[in-house]
Amino acid sequence: MRIGNFYTRYWFSAEAGAIWSDGATLQGWLDVEATLAEAQADLGLIPASAALRIRACARAELLDIEAIEKQIGYAQHPFVPLLKAFCAVCGEEAGRYVHWGATTQNIFDTAQALQLRATTALLRRDLEAIRSKLGELARAHVDTVQAGRTHGQHALPITFGFKAASWKDELDRHVDRLDHVAGSAFVARFGGAVGSYAAMAGRGHDVERRVAEKLLLSAPHVGGRNDFDRQAELLTLFGLIVSSVERIATDLLFLQRSEIGEISEHHYEGRYGSSTMAQKRNPTGAQKVLGLCRIARARVPLVLEMMVREDEGDSVATNVNDYTTPEYCVLAVSATSGLAALLQSIRIDVGAMARNVALTGGLISAESVMMSLAEFLGRDHAHEVVYQAARAVAEEGIDFQTALLRHEQVREVALKLDLPRLIDPANYVGDARSIVERVAGAEQQTDNPRRRLA
Amino acid sequence: MRIGNFYTRYWFSAEAGAIWSDGATLQGWLDVEATLAEAQADLGLIPASAALRIRACARAELLDIEAIEKQIGYAQHPFVPLLKAFCAVCGEEAGRYVHWGATTQNIFDTAQALQLRATTALLRRDLEAIRSKLGELARAHVDTVQAGRTHGQHALPITFGFKAASWKDELDRHVDRLDHVAGSAFVARFGGAVGSYAAMAGRGHDVERRVAEKLLLSAPHVGGRNDFDRQAELLTLFGLIVSSVERIATDLLFLQRSEIGEISEHHYEGRYGSSTMAQKRNPTGAQKVLGLCRIARARVPLVLEMMVREDEGDSVATNVNDYTTPEYCVLAVSATSGLAALLQSIRIDVGAMARNVALTGGLISAESVMMSLAEFLGRDHAHEVVYQAARAVAEEGIDFQTALLRHEQVREVALKLDLPRLIDPANYVGDARSIVERVAGAEQQTDNPRRRLA
Amino acid sequence: MRIGNFYTRYWFSAEAGAIWSDGATLQGWLDVEATLAEAQADLGLIPASAALRIRACARAELLDIEAIEKQIGYAQHPFVPLLKAFCAVCGEEAGRYVHWGATTQNIFDTAQALQLRATTALLRRDLEAIRSKLGELARAHVDTVQAGRTHGQHALPITFGFKAASWKDELDRHVDRLDHVAGSAFVARFGGAVGSYAAMAGRGHDVERRVAEKLLLSAPHVGGRNDFDRQAELLTLFGLIVSSVERIATDLLFLQRSEIGEISEHHYEGRYGSSTMAQKRNPTGAQKVLGLCRIARARVPLVLEMMVREDEGDSVATNVNDYTTPEYCVLAVSATSGLAALLQSIRIDVGAMARNVALTGGLISAESVMMSLAEFLGRDHAHEVVYQAARAVAEEGIDFQTALLRHEQVREVALKLDLPRLIDPANYVGDARSIVERVAGAEQQTDNPRRRLA
């Protein structure tokens, strides 16, 4: 698994790539074989000396991976040639006990559980970095007024701190989810060919639990190889996380638009936006993340499809897994680590935020006026009055306050309302401050999940 | 939402359809408006008399849904016409306080949380029915030997009880997941236009919690309307469940194949398989479930895409939600209830299972022979001997035992091996019995989750 | 098929809904049965009198569709109950010859071909309306300078006419594609149960061709019912068209952004943007189209999956088709007709376009300067000079021309360059005018395809 090519490779997490590299995968299989032998020796199924020897020989560098790649093509089996080579390395005596009572898929599934666990750790670490940065931004910009937008139109004023806290809040939940799922997603599997432990003389379940203990994995109720729900749960969670990353990066892209300019990526000397437009300062970091997210999300249907397996084993599904899961894991980590890097790189333009929030001449605070009017007119009637005033602003180009004062009901209560105060966006950011405190306050240490619904 | 048409409607769960019907949706919105008013009255934001009146008027039958449908088209807004009509019903005094400080999306999101909860309850009930039936089948067929198959080829013998237990085990985990997710997925939302509670005079979070208490929902940290991760987590879990249903139904389809015949659906008089082939006994039940599963699964990418929302509100995403979530929920429940019904309908043909497991003349027990030989020859060498014997059976058409005895190493130990015993499938079902006990034993009451990894 | 619910129904094309309604579907089946009988009578397979009677009775209103819906549920067959009812209507004599030699799927496939053809006609008509409007916009705004944007950043100036022509050009190709695919996508199928025409006494292929002639359909080489490539080709083309619609609507949404304001939808009195924000003028039309496009696109994987059918017939796939194809067709037409309506509704703000293109103080014409400098310095060197000047503008806030003149090489040739002319966006729209002429010139009549690559 060497993902990408010469002009896309910098998009991808090298750390995630290392987890799923050819060498690491091969070593993972050998580690699982060795641990199986040790567990079986512990339980007296095979000689202890064999287990020792198998462990000692379980080193990828003792095998010729290129030769094995060729033999796999000929054998049309992903493991038998490697197994034969490994037995040869172990020698006559110990080689007799290699892969005892196991089937290929047991080795693959158990080794993949370890790779999934390592991938999960990277993802979690990236989420922590993102949350930490978002918390910082939220606190720093607790009072930075910004246009809140819905459906692409100015809605109400918010603060940038509120926005950052909203993003963090979503990611907080994902960390909780990761921690919860991690408690059961990683399983050792030694049920053999069809999951019945038939080749382990009645000791299969014990062997499986012993291996699980050694590798800090869980042990299943059933040794089958055709349920994929645990992995699928984890991988769809990756999809949820990637979608949250995509949501944040979408905003980070928009806020860099030429006409918006509220944030920008760091455009150091030597960074280029175009081979022909020398002025271009492209939001490459955000776009990189967005592309990765789309590509990653497109794997989720395959994750579900992989759960649908015929009978007791189905290598259509496991083939799809062999290709898809490594690629998808690298994509997911690349997306989250890309967002972490992007957040480190951005610069906030408080002036642009102020400029934009003022753009509509107070219309962004229409609700503020409406709710105050509602005390006198009722909510529905107040809404209608402000609706007409806003139409006049749009159609006739007049000032919002002027338009409001055309209405007799407004004039009647105008003194009590203090329209200029109501229209000032800074006065209508609601509970933005307390939300920042709640989500990103100093006591909200990251890496401290289980804070659901205080 | 009236799903399907005149020739597909029987596929769909009427109960799920009722949850998402026009009438129920409209009533749900009114209920939420009334609860909001009550919460606000409790906190002194609006008069108690107004809340009483709003509750009394919150009855769908008081509104002309057809007229509202037309007005919605003209207003190009899904709620304003209804709100105006509802205010009119409430009358001048109470109408002033309807929808106080809220935005449309608050009402929609909170009402949908209630519908999602009701949907989840149906799904869970169906899963219980399926698990109960599978447990029964597992116990009844704890000793019914059947061919275990991998990659479409006979692999090892299993029992049908083991197969049923394996299915149940996967669904057990889904019930745990449903219960876990249900603890946080259903949220009341009253943050108003952009989630800052700006229109509730500093009491928004309290209002929200009060509504949540009344409706037995959770309350969020942030009042935003643009995070969809909770719903998406639940809906992707539906996708996982549907995929497990699809896995089981795939087997139930295959096992009905003319050449397999190990199970069959109940073909009562008046059930037809074809308009031209009078003999046809089609596995319509299984195919119906499989079609529903595929259709349902295809919604999962939209679920993830719905999480990606711009700014503080994005009605592209909420439009997709308005259409997709009701449809998807009905599809998911229809798939699970379809499987529950299918399992009630099937008949097991033990004779066919016995006939099929004998089909390969003992080759299905090749591993049994291999593992016994391995005691003498080592595993790898034993595998090679049996591989050669199996090739001879396939190429020359000779008997497995004869083929084995061609090998001197086999002949040397043949007396110790008792080949006929090793080759008898009934002697090589591994831990099938204890697995059935573990997963579906009498003490494994259904509706009693949290049994993970004993 | 009554798509949507009370608050979403106005999104959907009523015309497309009518094509796929219960009544129209049932009538379509009866029409096909009657045409089959006529073709068989023509060829002497059944009595002419029977065919006459069958045609006369082939009226949906003679059948009790609600009763049939119930019977279908009991029979678990989508057609047999209807067939029995229809035979009864035809009476003893003619009823004997109804559905002669056919299977259910033949009727369904042939009737669906007619519905697909009618859907295609609607889509094509909508595309014509869109192209016509885009041509009009292109000609009207042939000189309206606008910011060209790439990666969300100002790139080069364009004209709005150029943009409209670019959209039209893409849709022109889709009309060509529709016309090409329509030549072979609509097929009559009368191969019977497995496609071998076994029940038509050697005349099946003739019957099929006769039916095809009568219905203006094509006739296949093979009578099978398990190839779906023709339908899938058409339906994926719908997906391509919908994606183009989505591309255009995405721009139409962005250009309405508060900060951009280059276009706006018609916000008539009584149109509402929000139940709480009275000022809101939401781009509901564009968002409606975008939501429909996303929902529609999500069906394409099912279209491909429907092609994968087991053996000679597979009702998992046809079930998916029975549900998906009608829904998808209505969605696709709703998206295109939604875009047609949206384009009628928008207003262009030429002033906003002028304001935006001036936003970067000439940096949008950086390439213009670079290419002129390139005559003297070489392209690569010129790019570097302008890159440094643009950095100075961004970092130091100085004027572009000033920044350029800091470079000695620029000063040396400045007199020859006429920087103010180079920097004026109106002077750097390239071939925008001739492109408009080529794609949307007066002689480019719409509804006149086959203009590929002049």
Next chain:
Amino acid sequence: MRIGNFYTRYWFSAEAGAIWSDGATLQGWLDVEATLAEAQADLGLIPASAALRIRACARAELLDIEAIEKQIGYAQHPFVPLLKAFCAVCGEEAGRYVHWGATTQNIFDTAQALQLRATTALLRRDLEAIRSKLGELARAHVDTVQAGRTHGQHALPITFGFKAASWKDELDRHVDRLDHVAGSAFVARFGGAVGSYAAMAGRGHDVERRVAEKLLLSAPHVGGRNDFDRQAELLTLFGLIVSSVERIATDLLFLQRSEIGEISEHHYEGRYGSSTMAQKRNPTGAQKVLGLCRIARARVPLVLEMMVREDEGDSVATNVNDYTTPEYCVLAVSATSGLAALLQSIRIDVGAMARNVALTGGLISAESVMMSLAEFLGRDHAHEVVYQAARAVAEEGIDFQTALLRHEQVREVALKLDLPRLIDPANYVGDARSIVERVAGAEQQTDNPRRRLA
């Protein structure tokens, strides 16, 4: 692009991999740059000597691809570092004219058109191989009776020749489609930064056409870089082809089932099915193809999503393209070449086909009996009689003929019917023979498309 890893690499087409390798991609870009220079020299835009020099230097081996990969990461631009390195190779004089008036995306799009064309040629060649083999099988097995199956149940008898012809017929249409789409899908693009040819001094369209002529590509109406419909049309067609491949491979998998055994893959010595079950002869070839098809199909949603591009350029979409299109092309060719290889490898077991078709004791010919009875009883009545008889066979285990003769109406006409003849499957294969002739007759040369709808 080095797809796969050490244990999956043999799944993938090395030829397709070569088209999309790093070296070939880099060389493709250089070729396009050189051709651009030549076209511009032809038209007098740049000196002829520069074009000659640029062509001479356009050799990938003159560039340090590893250094460029690193620089791309720093520049965050996929082409600028390479362009600078290439200018340096070309030297001071010629380097001035490299990339004249072009933008990165022009080079990428044009070079990718060439790669797509080469990919299409491979796919077409594989389809020819498959069609040729299917034609051969169809002719060889024109009279090999086999069970026709629908919904997994025996339906009517067919011949294996008919089945092979049905598959071929579908692929014939795909070759037509490929040839048609190839006529317009491959386009040269030199519209520059936003598609307006602004940097080519009014000669851009001419340059583009000149490049197109030299590379045997088409030239567009508009120089834009943000329409992707041509590529998407081609790539969705790949998806249709892959789905047909998947349909065929699904049958080829099923027909190898232990209980069916009608075909088998070549299991040469040294091919292994399992690391523990020595008897296993897995349908690895079919499963490999099926896995590839699923993985490939999952890219189609991304293809459509890539069409949705903002403004005049959108590198989120082009990033997705840079990653997805190469991978997808290799997957698609691997699927088709995998099927071609699989068909070469399979062995037909005529005996198993005969055994299976006889399995139902004649029920498979129920329609044959029904249609003959229909002459006397009418179709609907005859269907009911046979339905009852078939029920008796299923419920009571009696013989089909006996069950039929229980009915008085059958007994009355039994002499005229010759039931044994009607029940013999070999007598009820319909027009299987003429279909084979039509689709796969000797005169149906492959590589001779345009045979639609004789």
